[in-house]
Amino acid sequence: MAKEYQFNWRTKVPEALLKGAYFDRYEDESTCLELNCLFKVDDLGFYFYYLCEGRDAQVLDLVHVWEARPAGLPKDGRVLFELEQRGQRETLEERTIWITYGQDLVIVSSFYIVAQDVEIARAWRNGINEVLKNTRVGHVCPTTCLMKHWRYLCLSVNDRRKIPIKAITKTFGGGKPEKMVQKCLSDLGLAGDKFIAPVKQRGIGRKIEAIYKCSTGRKRKEREELDPELFTFEKFLRLYHKICPRTDVQELFVKLSGQKEYLTKERLINFLNEEQRDPRLNEILFPFFDSNRVQQLIAKYETDENYIANGKMSGDAFLRFLMSDENAPVFLDRIEQYQDMDQPLCHYYINSSHNTYLIGRQYGGRSSTEIYRQVLLSGCRCIELDCWDGTGENKGEPIITHGKAMCTDVFFK
Numbered sequence: 459m460a461k462e463y464q465f466n467w468r469t470k471v472p473e474a475l476l477k478g479a480y481f482d483r484y485e486d487e488s489t490c491l492e493l494n495c496l497f498k499v500d501d502l503g504f505y506f507y508y509l510c511e512g513r514d515a516q517v518l519d520l521v522h523v524w525e526a527r528p529a530g531l532p533k534d535g536r537v538l539f540e541l542e543q544r545g546q547r548e549t550l551e552e553r554t555i556w557i558t559y560g561q562d563l564v565i566v567s568s569f570y571i572v573a574q575d576v577e578i579a580r581a582w583r584n585g586i587n588e589v590l591k592n593t594r595v596g597h598v599c600p601t602t603c604l605m606k607h608w609r610y611l612c613l614s615v616n617d618r619r620k621i622p623i624k625a626i627t628k629t630f631g632g633g634k635p636e637k638m639v640q641k642c643l644s645d646l647g648l649a650g651d652k653f654i655a656p657v658k659q660r661g662i663g664r665k666i667e668a669i670y671k672c673s674t675g676r677k678r679k680e681r682e683e684l685d686p687e688l689f690t691f692e693k694f695l696r697l698y699h700k701i702c703p704r705t706d707v708q709e710l711f712v713k714l715s716g717q718k719e720y721l722t723k724e725r726l727i728n729f730l731n732e733e734q735r736d737p738r739l740n741e742i743l744f745p746f747f748d749s750n751r752v753q754q755l756i757a758k759y760e761t762d763e764n765y766i767a768n769g770k771m772s773g774d775a776f777l778r779f780l781m782s783d784e785n786a787p788v789f790l791d792r793i794e795q796y797q798d799m800d801q802p803l804c805h806y807y808i809n810s811s812h813n814t815y816l817i818g819r820q821y822g823g824r825s826s827t828e829i830y831r832q833v834l835l836s837g838c839r840c841i842e843l844d845c846w847d848g849t850g851e852n853k854g855e856p857i858i859t860h861g862k863a864m865c866t867d868v869f870f871k
Contacts, residue, residue, distance in 0.1 A: 461744075461745070462751070462754065463783075463790060463791055465594070465597075465783040465786070465790040465791075466594070467592075467594040467595050467597070467598050467602065468502060468503060468592075469503045469588075469589055469591075469592035469594075469595070471499050471500075471501060471502075471503050471585075471589055472581070472585035472588065472589075474578075474581045474582065474585055475498065475499040475582065475585045475586070475589070476498065476499065476501055477498075478496050478497060478498035479496070479497060479573065479574075479578050479582065480494050480495065480496055480497075480574065481495055481497050481508075481555075481571035481572055481573055481574075482494070482495070482541065482544065482571070482572040483495050483508065483569060483570065483571050483572075484532060484534075484537050484569070484570050484572075485568070485569045485570070486532075486533055486534075486568070486570070489534050489536055489537060491536075491537050491540050491541070492510055493544075494510070494511070495508045495509065495510045495571075496508060496509045496510075497571060497582075499520070499585075499586070499589060500609060500613065502605075502606075502609060503520065503589050503592060503595065504519070504520060504595070504606050504609055504610070505517050505518065505519060505520060505609065505610060505613055506518045506520050506523060506557075506586070507613050509615075509619075512617050513617055514614070514615070514616050514617055515613060515614055515615045515616075515619075517610060517613045517614050518559060519610075520589060520590065520595075521595065521596065522559045522560060522561050523557065523558070523559045523586070523590060524558045524559055524560065524590075524832055524835065524836075525557075525558050525587065525590070525832075525835065526555050526556070526557055526582070526583045526586040526587055526590075527555070527556050527558075527583065528551065528552070528554070528555070528556065528583070529551065529554040529555065529556035529570055530551055530554075531550060531551060532570070541572055545572070545574070549575075549576050550572070552576045552579060552580075553572050553573045553574070553575065553576055553578075553579045554570055554571070554572050554573075554579065555570065555571050555572075555573070555579055555582060555583050555586075556568060556570055557569055557570070557571065557586075558828070558832070560832075563829065563832055563833055563836060564816075564817060564818060564829075565817065565818065566817055566826065566828055566829060566832065568828075593793070593794065594793065594794070597786070597788065597790060597793050598783075599781060599782050599783045599785070599786060600781040601778070601781045601782055602783075604694070604695065604698060605691055607629065608689075608691050608694040611625055611626060611629065611689070611694075612686045612689060615686065616681075616683060618653070618683065619686075620650075620651075620653075620683035620684060620685060620686070621650075621683060621684045621685075621686055621689055622681065622682070622683055622684075623640070623643070623649075623650045623682035623683060623684060624682070626639070626643065626648075626684070626697075627639045627640060627643075630697075630698075630701045630702065634701060634702075638701070639701060642697055642700045642701050643697065645700070646693055646696060646697055646700070647688075647693075648684060648688065648689060648693060648697070649682075650682045650683050650684035651682070651683060651684075651685075652680050652681070652682055653680070653681045653682075653683055654680055654681070704777060707773075707776070707777050707780060708773065711773045711776050711777075714726075714729055715773075719772065719773070720765060720770040720771060720772050720773075721770065721771045721772075721776060722769065722770060723749060723752055723753065723756070723769035723770070726752050726755075726756075726771055727747050727748070727749065727752050730747040730752065731746045731747050734785070735747070752769075753769060755771075755779060755784065756769060756770070756771050756775070758779075758784075759771070759775040759776075759778045759779045759782070760772060760775040761774070761775065762775075808839055808840050809837050809838045809839055809840070810838065810839075810840035810841075811833050811838045811840065811841050811842060812842055813842060813844070813860060814829060814830060814833055814838075814841040814842045814843075815827075815829060815830070815842070815843075815844065815858050815859070815860075815868065816829075816860060816865065817829055820860060820863060820865075821863050821864065821865075822863070822864045822865065823860070823863075823865050823866075824865070824866050825858060825859055825860075825865055825866045825867055825868045826868065827868050843858055843870075844858055844859060844860060844861065845857070845858060845870060846858075846859055846861055846867070848867075848869075852867070852869070855869055855870070855871075856869075856870035856871075857869060857870060858870055
């Protein structure tokens with residue numbers, strides 16, 4: 459943008475979520491109850507994660523979290539019995555938070571966390587929902603996206619609270635040999651330490667099972683891990699550019715600079731006005747880049763003081779500029795503006811849903827009432843209720859299902 463605009467994508471994360479709290483965690487479709495898990499939200503508001511003793515950290519992207527809301531009692535009797543032993547039954551529903559999440563509106567996942575008291579549960583439920591209101595995080599620049607993934611790697615620690623080297627190599631695994639990634643890590647001093655996991659004692663049942671699986675005599679695998687404090691964002695960026703160089707930007711820079719090591723201020727102005735700027739924009743509302751504005755960009759993204767003083771931009775600074783908020787494909791100052799909603803209904807497109815009740819595929823899929831809540835909260839205003847007469851045990855009751863497609867059904871009520 460020719461006009462300078464400070465895009466603040468960060469949101470204030472409540473102190474209680476930053477500090478963390480201990481919860482018990484369970485899922486409806488599992489009888490497993492995880493006790494005393496430390497839940498936290500990172501200070502950038504990217505991730506919701508938890509740590510259990512002796513287990514790897516579990517990290518959930520807050521962009522995929524839909525809502526944190528109150529919940530009822532567990533369906534599984536064993537889970538309910540265990541939770542009753544750990545706190546008052548009268549407050550169990552108020553102490554439980556229901557977390558729903560998913561990468562789309564078709565596959566719905568959820569889990570439940572139980573706080574030690576009602577006040578903690580209320581603070582966390584309100585705090586998570588407040589963080590989820592931040593829609594600006596979905597419009598961040600490529601550099602911030604890299605920072606987000608770096609933070610994910612730093613939070614995805616193993617049971618020894620170290621970053622597995624395998625997680626880093628997997629990040630760059632698409633089309634890149636693992637040995638090449640490991641060599642780049644070594645060049646940056648990020649080779650990590652080797653660790654051999656001790657063999658855990660198992661019960662007689664597990665031992666017999668292992669015999670039948672012919673697992674005896676296997677060698678213990680050597681793990682490579684890295685201290686999170688050594689894996690800074692600067693080193694991650696260097697690793698990224700080392701493994702995935704932007705040859706397309708390099709070729710563009712050579713063309714614009716006339717095969718020099720820098721862009722002059724005049725060449726940069728010409729590039730921004732003639733190639734980057736949309737010619738359809740109003741010249742008064744969206745003025746052209748001038749010498750003063752380009753000098754601001756050079757001072758912001760260039761690290762060489764000599765280049766800054768002489769109005770030049772290096773290739774690295776040019777790449778930093780292209781991957782910044784200054785080069786956003788949309789107007790960042792308008793992403794939270796609402797449209798005029800006082801026009802006749804026929805003037806608008808209506809956000810609609812087909813086969814709303816289905817989770818998964820249309821043939822043989824599973825029906826759910828939960829999906830109606832999610833699509834309505836996401837802005838959908840036209841939903842489908844496929845009503846049929848119930849049969850068998852449901853005879854006499856209207857049901858919602860996809861007819862003659864072997865889908866499960868839910869009661870209309």
